[in-house]
Amino acid sequence: MTELGRSTALLTDHYELTMLAAALADGTGDRPCVFETFARRLPNGRRYGVVGGTARVLDAIAAFRFGDDELRELADRKVVDKDTLDWLAGYRFTGDVDGYPEGELYFPGSPVLTVRGTFAEAVVLETLVLSILNHDSAIVSAAARMVSAANSRPIIEMGSRRTHEEAAVASARAAYLGGFATSSNLEAARRHGIPTTGTSAHAFTLLHDSERDAFAAQVAAQGRDTTLLVDTYDITKGIDTAIEVAGPELGAIRIDSGDVGVLARQAREQLDKLGANHTRIVVSGDLDEYAIAALRAEPVDAYGVGTSLVTGSGAPTAGMVYKLVEVAGRPVAKRSSHKESKGGRKLAIRRHKPTGTALEEVIYPAAGPEPEAAEHDRQLAMPLMRGGSVVEGLPSLEQARKRVRGGLVSLPWEGLKLSAGEPAITTVHVG
Numbered sequence: 398m399t400e401l402g403r404s405t406a407l408l409t410d411h412y413e414l415t416m417l418a419a420a421l422a423d424g425t426g427d428r429p430c431v432f433e434t435f436a437r438r439l440p441n442g443r444r445y446g447v448v449g450g451t452a453r454v455l456d457a458i459a460a461f462r463f464g465d466d467e468l469r470e471l472a473d474r475k476v477v478d479k480d481t482l483d484w485l486a487g488y489r490f491t492g493d494v495d496g497y498p499e500g501e502l503y504f505p506g507s508p509v510l511t512v513r514g515t516f517a518e519a520v521v522l523e524t525l526v527l528s529i530l531n532h533d534s535a536i537v538s539a540a541a542r543m544v545s546a547a548n549s550r551p552i553i554e555m556g557s558r559r560t561h562e563e564a565a566v567a568s569a570r571a572a573y574l575g576g577f578a579t580s581s582n583l584e585a586a587r588r589h590g591i592p593t594t595g596t597s598a599h600a601f602t603l604l605h606d607s608e609r610d611a612f613a614a615q616v617a618a619q620g621r622d623t624t625l626l627v628d629t630y631d632i633t634k635g636i637d638t639a640i641e642v643a644g645p646e647l648g649a650i651r652i653d654s655g656d657v658g659v660l661a662r663q664a665r666e667q668l669d670k671l672g673a674n675h676t677r678i679v680v681s682g683d684l685d686e687y688a689i690a691a692l693r694a695e696p697v698d699a700y701g702v703g704t705s706l707v708t709g710s711g712a713p714t715a716g717m718v719y720k721l722v723e724v725a726g727r728p729v730a731k732r733s734s735h736k737e738s739k740g741g742r743k744l745a746i747r748r749h750k751p752t753g754t755a756l757e758e759v760i761y762p763a764a765g766p767e768p769e770a771a772e773h774d775r776q777l778a779m780p781l782m783r784g785g786s787v788v789e790g791l792p793s794l795e796q797a798r799k800r801v802r803g804g805l806v807s808l809p810w811e812g813l814k815l816s817a818g819e820p821a822i823t824t825v826h827v828g
């Protein structure tokens with residue numbers, strides 16, 4: 398069993414097993430192959446992407462099995478023949494995986510993940526790899542844009558009720574990777590050690606006979622450092638009542654509706670007049686990176702983001718593909734119009750100015766020759782699995798989170814703009 402709560406084996410698509418069966422039958426399934434995962438382009442308007450989900454992919458590959466229930470399902474549906482079922486019963490990935498570490502920036506054509514193994518053992522991983530990388534990379538990329546827009550103010554992830562229950566956990570992890578401060582998802586805390594926080598909803602206020610009773614109950618249970626939701630009825634009266642109940646030591650108020658910029662300004666003035674100078678203001682309610690950027694000049698101390706985060710803020714998939722690029726050492730490439738690929742296993746370096754600003758990403762054949770090294774070049778891929786086992790000592794979630802911060806700092810200033818534009822740096826293919 399995996400963190401998905403069930404076997405990952407049937408995350409394989411039907412067409413992958415169709416190819417597998419045919420390849421096993423004609424003997425080509427044992428040919429050594431290389432598959433690469435990359436994005437042909439960034440989502441419209443985006444200037445960079447952030448790799449997310451790598452650790453989850455590696456865990457899922459290591460746990461990828463076809464148990465009795467899955468094999469019975471395939472047999473009952475007559476998806477594959479008995480020989481293929483027998484092969485699947487003994488499936489273990491024994492190949493190698495290399496790729497960009499989690500939290501690394503990527504651009505069009507970046508070889509984000511490379512899987513090396515026989516055709517048979519690698520082809521069945523396509524849906525598994527893409528479902529995780531496409532989702533998590535989309536979420537962490539959106540999160541990074543929001544964090545940049547927030548300009549050091551903390552953001553709380555609170556989108557669990559706006560997506561699938563498993564996607565909610567993955568989204569919370571990806572948001573934290575991208576720089577969010579906390580999440581409201583307790584399962585994400587259990588699985589990934591993410592700090593959590595939360596406040597009450599309007600239902601808690603409506604439950605009580607008065608707003609005062611609701612606030613008093615919350616303060617009694619949570620202490621004065623709690624966050625009170627003040628806009629269930631009249632926000633001005635709500636703030637007055639909150640300070641009367643909790644005193645000027647109240648931790649924070651939350652505003653969840655209306656023109657939050659104007660309301661935050663008015664709330665700050667009111668709180669200061671009441672002596673609650675250190676009471677923070679948290680705003681939420683359909684925020685995205687553009688709304689957050691528009692609030693920079695307002696006295697907002699923290700943001701709560703839900704729907705736009707878990708939907709990738711308009712780009713719910715990273716658009717990555719998993720393509721066969723090498724067979725038995727021979728480069729192979731797709732030539733379909735608008736879906737061309739470049740054959741052969743590839744590596745990449747990122748070039749920087751002496752100041753640390755990224756200049757370009759150079760992608761070159763792994764078979765060499767390697768481009769002449771410049772002083773501030775940095776190799777991007779690293780070993781992730783060897784012989785089917787996850788490499789020890791891979792970066793932790795906290796280290797990956799730090800990598801995101803460093804990557805954003807390395808972008809040219811125009812690369813952080815929220816307006817539509819070309820990728821922040823160019824990718825150059827050599828060889």
